Amino acid sequence: MNGEPRHRVVVNHEEQYSIWPAHRQNPPGWRDTGHEGTRAECLDHVERVWTDLRPRSVRQ
Structure with missing residues (x-):
């Protein structure tokens, strides 16, 4: 690993995506x-x- 911070992909109830630092809640x-x-x-x-x-909610 090159020391670059890790992230994770998160999604909300509206199925909108974002990335978030892996070490944070x-x-x-x-x-x-x-x-x-x-x-x-x-x-x-x-x-x-x-x-x-x-x-x-808009798609439905």
């Missing part, structure tokens, strides 16, 4: 997706899985 209302890596790896993952940026 998730912010209220956000849960882990199971993906962790460097900041760039996490952002790449979010770009692949979050294809519809509208909140869940």
Whole structure:
């Protein structure tokens, strides 16, 4: 490991994604997706899985 800080991908009840420092507790209302890596790896993952940026309540 190159010493780069680890992040994880989190999602909220509206299925909006974000990344969060892996060493910190998730912010209220956000849960882990199971993906962790460097900041760039996490952002790449979010770009692949979050294809519809509208909140869940708007999509339904």
